[in-house]
Amino acid sequence: MAAESSWESNAWVLALGDQLHAAVGERELIYLIENPILLEVPLSPYYCRQVVLWNGRLLPAMDLSAWLQGQRKNARDWKLAAVVAYQTAPGVTPNYGVLLLAGIPERLRVADTQACYLPKHPDGWRELALSCFRRGEDAIPILDIPHIFTGGLLTS
Amino acid sequence: MNQPAPTTLAELREIQLFAGLTLDGYRWLLPQTEIYSLESLLDIDQEVRTSHSIGAVGFRGEWWPVYCLSGEMQLLPHIPDSRRNCVLLDNHADRLGLICDHVETIAADQHLLELPACMRLPGSPLQALALLNGRLGCVTTTEHLAALLAVHAETPHGC
Numbered sequence: 001m002a003a004e005s006s007w008e009s010n011a012w013v014l015a016l017g018d019q020l021h022a023a024v025g026e027r028e029l030i031y032l033i034e035n036p037i038l039l040e041v042p043l044s045p046y047y048c049r050q051v052v053l054w055n056g057r058l059l060p061a062m063d064l065s066a067w068l069q070g071q072r073k074n075a076r077d078w079k080l081a082a083v084v085a086y087q088t089a090p091g092v093t094p095n096y097g098v099l100l101l102a103g104i105p106e107r108l109r110v111a112d113t114q115a116c117y118l119p120k121h122p123d124g125w126r127e128l129a130l131s132c133f134r135r136g137e138d139a140i141p142i143l144d145i146p147h148i149f150t151g152g153l154l155t156s
Numbered sequence: 157m158n159q160p161a162p163t164t165l166a167e168l169r170e171i172q173l174f175a176g177l178t179l180d181g182y183r184w185l186l187p188q189t190e191i192y193s194l195e196s197l198l199d200i201d202q203e204v205r206t207s208h209s210i211g212a213v214g215f216r217g218e219w220w221p222v223y224c225l226s227g228e229m230q231l232l233p234h235i236p237d238s239r240r241n242c243v244l245l246d247n248h249a250d251r252l253g254l255i256c257d258h259v260e261t262i263a264a265d266q267h268l269l270e271l272p273a274c275m276r277l278p279g280s281p282l283q284a285l286a287l288l289n290g291r292l293g294c295v296t297t298t299e300h301l302a303a304l305l306a307v308h309a310e311t312p313h314g315c
């Protein structure tokens with residue numbers, strides 16, 4: 001396997017919904033849950049209505065397709081969830097969250113030369129993404145996981 | 157109205173017993189010490205109303221306003237058929253009645269867990285989550301419920 005260079009890194013491409021793809025860093029995705037049991041939380045944001053029990057923790061489950069397109073899927077229709085890890089500062093204990101997925105993640109290598117602008121539509125990408133890269137005809141936003149899970153979307 | 161300060165997880169973990177109030181399938185947990193009495197729905201006088209209350213219960217020489225809330229804490233104009241009890245809540249500052257489907261006592265050895273930051277909507281009475289045999293409990297206090305009702309009272313249609 002080729003050594004990772006400063007201008008190329010590994011990422012996971014996640015299917016967030018129909019025609020909605022985004023990426024996270026290779027080390028951010030740590031576990032996949034098949035047929036997740038979603039527990040409904042009242043008075044929670046429309047894009048984060050459930051929690052998932054994982055290793056004794058209750059993790060918030062983000063439906064980013066609801067954030068981007070405004071339509072929620074029925075909780076029973078989610079067949080896959082990705083547990084992601086993030087740190088709010090270097091050296092602190094990691095926190096965890098869940099992204100609800102419409103398909104199996106795909107691993108790929110991304111080079112700096114693939115950088116591109118965020119898609120203009122849906123306009124919610126601006127709140128979710130740090131940057132973006134091109135894969136063929138598609139622009140794939142790179143998710144800002146700490147921003148998403150520390151309440152960054154609540155003020156939008 | 158000023159919102160009450162959030163109740164910390166450490167404060168909630170000091171509570172020995174909770175009352176579990178079932179509302180439309182959601183189980184809301186309040187400190188058992190804030191439950192003053194359990195009354196029959198027949199004791200509610202629907203002629204005695206304050207802002208957005210469904211009626212009042214006369215108890216120890218006072219009228220306690222009674223509210224009917226959905227599991228999502230929205231005011232309901234009528235009492236659903238599933239509701240069976242009226243719990244009188246008293247924290248020495250707020251006194252009110254809440255109509256519930258079911259009331260039970262829950263020992264505090266249940267896991268109390270912090271509400272994730274990305275789920276904390278401003279003004280929400282939800283203070284923490286609890287795991288109850290695979291089901292979720294939503295922890296709140298009378299103070300936070302009273303603050304929510306005060307916000308409802310300030311809005312034209314109560315929601």
